[in-house]
Amino acid sequence: MSVTAARGFEASGVVAGLKSTGLPDVALVVNRGPSSAAAAVFTSNRAKANPVLWSQQVLADGVARAVVLNSGGANCFTGSFGFQTTHSTAEAVADALEIGAGDVVVCSTGLIGTGDQAFRDKVLAGSRAAALALAPDGGRDAASAIMTTDTHPKEAVVQGDGWSVGGMAKGAGMLAPGLATMLVVLTTDADLPAAALDRALRQATRVTFDRLDSDGCMSTNDTVVLLASGASGVAPAEADFAAAVTELCADLARQLQGDAEGASHDITVEVVNAVSEQDAVEVGRSLARSNLLMAAVFGNDPNWGRVLAAIGTTQAEFDPYDVDVSFNGxxxxxxxxxxxxxTEVDMTPRALHILLDLHAGSETATILTNDLTHDYVHENSAYSS
Amino acid sequence: MSVTAARGFEASGVVAGLKSTGLPDVALVVNRGPSSAAAAVFTSNRAKANPVLWSQQVLADGVARAVVLNSGGANCFTGSFGFQTTHSTAEAVADALEIGAGDVVVCSTGLIGTGDQAFRDKVLAGSRAAALALAPDGGRDAASAIMTTDTHPKEAVVQGDGWSVGGMAKGAGMLAPGLATMLVVLTTDADLPAAALDRALRQATRVTFDRLDSDGCMSTNDTVVLLASGASGVAPAEADFAAAVTELCADLARQLQGDAEGASHDITVEVVNAVSEQDAVEVGRSLARSNLLMAAVFGNDPNWGRVLAAIGTTQAEFDPYDVDVSFNGxxxxxxxxxxxxxTEVDMTPRALHILLDLHAGSETATILTNDLTHDYVHENSAYSS
Structure with missing residues (x-):
């Protein structure tokens, strides 16, 4: 159910001919209200795609009524023609729903540089078709239509006291800090103003999606948007709501990690006893970024020397000669x-836990990553995205 | 001839049993004078191996008379026992040559964490054997003994006016900024003081080895040492000498790039019209660090979208929407x-030239890197280093 689990939402997923496979490739999520409060976070990459440039403006007033998403083309670095395509997409959805185009978030994913007239025609036709296909149980259809190299749709729901929050996510590669190549739509029937949604979303993404670093690459199109319908009539305490959104995002982040392109290990890097949380994050991320270490993990080699070589490149405060490294306990x-x-370490399970004790302070952080495999190289050399 | 091309030097390479292959694994280079001026640069990784910690002290006074190098073990993170092994190695060489241990540079390469009693015994015996095997034409033997996953020895010589400078290098992976996993010994018969050698060496490494970034990983053992015998009796102008050392280092850097583990493309990233040289280096390096781009190159895919996604993550001053990207012209x-x-780009040659015009200023920089291949993953998952 994902994005249609909470009351007040409809969704759909349709075939627009953007994917060569003929699978659904345009999704639509609509907030029927009564509230239309919304918040979003976007890629921190300076090379932002047209849909990101557009949607940042849509969210400026804390109001959004619909999110339209396409796979099969990122509409990034496609010139002013590409920006006009995004604008037209929002207008097509707005006309069909009788709302303003300025309340329509647009998300795209696929090959950078793709956004010609044929692309535009398909996206516009698909957007209109998606509006006609909207259904109160359309969450799964939408979650399927945003898949690219994902092997399965990613959905989750968290129940509150009289309200709920659900979501869908796509993204199986290019996972990186400041968000992955990842489109995420979250919906809730809680009744909260946009500012509260924004605080909860930033709190949640900071410790979930922002700590998922599959391959160190950052996308041009990342978007996480949260829509609130208020249809439950319940205004939860902000802390409770933020906790639920964090739980939801953590669930979706684990699903993204588990489906990362070509990965054979899901790696949890836990850094403890750092001077600051920022230090712990930097140290954990340095492991995720080490091709040498990640190739060793693929080979089931618990190469702790490569761990120390990686963390030695950071600015974090610790003594490399006072560090403990554990693999799977x-x-x-x-x-x-x-x-x-x-030889005491069993590296054969898919799950790997690397524990780093810096013996420098009392702060901690956890980074999720994946190993570097033959299949990763294959998928990213054969598939253009 | 490499390290024995210049007058005043002898070298050797012997089998000490450190390599499981039975190939030579301990090398020695000796400066017979009359001068013993020297300079060196070391890894900027905070996780420094015992030989680096030792050799930094040796070079503090600008004097060195010998360099002993072993493959088959990095002697890094091996505790105080490991540091004692390095100290004993310098003493063994010093005793054999009747010089002070404080004038003996020690370099090691191989698996981090390797440095037990058996390792020590072999290194000490090998060092004594290497001293007995010294020869005026021993350069090639030394260059062979320092190889690890290198497929061939790497040597170069540049002739000055009445003097020369030659060198050897090892390192076929872990090439990264702030030096590669790389051991380099350079020798010259020019008569220059240590301070001049230091200036020339830093000037040369800054634009050569420091701009070779094969896989973004930085070693714990990197060392580049320059020994001057003064045996030519010629004191060249510093600018001429620095130019020769730069030419020599550029030659060796290209050899390292051409032998990078598993690579199928030698990539020259040229960044032009940047606001500063530092910006140009940062932008070029961001391409070298993008696994997605480097996998695309392996697949002969000129994926310019991944180029823009990579440079968008930098802090350099430019507008992502004002950038030109060329592949092979x-x-x-x-x-x-x-x-x-x-389709107009031919990606099949091993050499690939990526040109990035930032249209932001007038500075330029060139970064050398390699693609991300199945063989890279294989070598670094199967081989522990």
Missing amino acids: VRLCAKGAPDRPV | VRLCAKGAPDRPV
């Missing part, structure tokens, strides 16, 4: 010297 | 929009 390095034999 | 993107069709 086995401490292989204590205070910068060999400890237990590497 | 074909401009695929002009001012952030598609230009020539990608």
